[in-house]
Amino acid sequence: MRRADTMFFIGFIVFTLVILVFATYTFYLSERKSNTEIIGDKQIKLLEIYGEGEKQLFFIDKSAEYVQGDAFLDLSSFDTGCGSKNNYYLWKKGFQDCFLTQDLIQKQFNKTFNSRLNEYFINYGGLLQDNYEIILKDNYVMGNAINPLNIKAENISYLITPNFKIKTDYNFDSLLDISEKAKKYSEECKDDLNCWNLKAQQSTYQWQIDKNGKVFMFDVNTNLKVGFFEQKEFIVKFAIDFEENPLFTS
């Protein structure tokens, strides 16, 4: 019996040690596997993503700053719905009026601004095209992002709404003013060039008027200079076709 007790005791001890060694080995292996999941790893990734977000916001801010002048200059000549003649867009075609309105200009500015931004964004991975609702108000251009930026790394997703606001030296007032004057003069002068020239002399803007049949072409210098690196004059170009007989219009 004593021998049996001893054997049992030794067996029990050996069995316990085997379990302990196995547990230790398993613990060791699990620790080795967790090397990649180090303390603070997620926080480091977050810092890196935050840094990447800041870089993208910087790129967007500077892009918006650089394109705003060109986007505004694009408003000097655009299709208002009456087509074009002699490389000038018509603001009036016979009985059809296509003079500028606040909404029309705003819509066009939104289009040109996004188009200009796209030129910069196309080479920067992750920045969305046509992603802004642009509003020009009180000499500020505000860009409200339609979709947020999504910066991903592993299983972290960082969402930012990259809105921007830029101070400008211009607004839509001069453009609307010229459109209103053009509408008023067209009603008063119709296709009388002398009358137009007289009206132009009284204006604060510099009007250059050319005539080709019943089509009057205008280059109106607003005295505004726009642009970030290179300042360009903002000259509004449009035409009015006084031909009211549709048989004579081309």
Add this chain to the structure above:
Amino acid sequence: MYKKAINRPVISVFIFILLLLLIFLFWYLQIPGKVIHPMAEKQTIKAEITNDATLVLLNYLRTPIILDNKEIDMTDLIILWQNNKEKYSNILNEETKEIFGGVYGYCYTFNIYDNEQKYNFGSNQYMPGDSLTQVRIPTKEGDLIVELNPNQFFSRKFYSTQKGGIDPYKSCEVK
């Protein structure tokens, strides 16, 4: 009887030694630096430096300066320099030296990549190493990338003297 009396202490000693070995094994695995710590420490320091360098570089790019009585920022100056290197090289060099010199002292590398050509500002003693941060500047002419690498400053400050290297405060001279 006599045999059995000897066996018990022998077994006890054997078990005691095994337990000691087991305790030693546990202790060994817990030694700092054997399993977990080296990577954690290294990555933490690198992340701190990277993040710091990104913020420093962005702040540099947003730093306002007066040029021809007009307030612009360093980003604008870099774009002007891109279009006319001869005219703006000196002022860009001076402003860069003043801004980064205040942050990193002497040793840093600041590069501008214009159409894949590298222009170096900052320390003239370039030490190859990881570029810690890069920022892209929007231009009409194509990609313009600025790169800040204060790594050589840190590596020299902390390690070079131990390895018999050059004293960073004396060796790096900004152009």
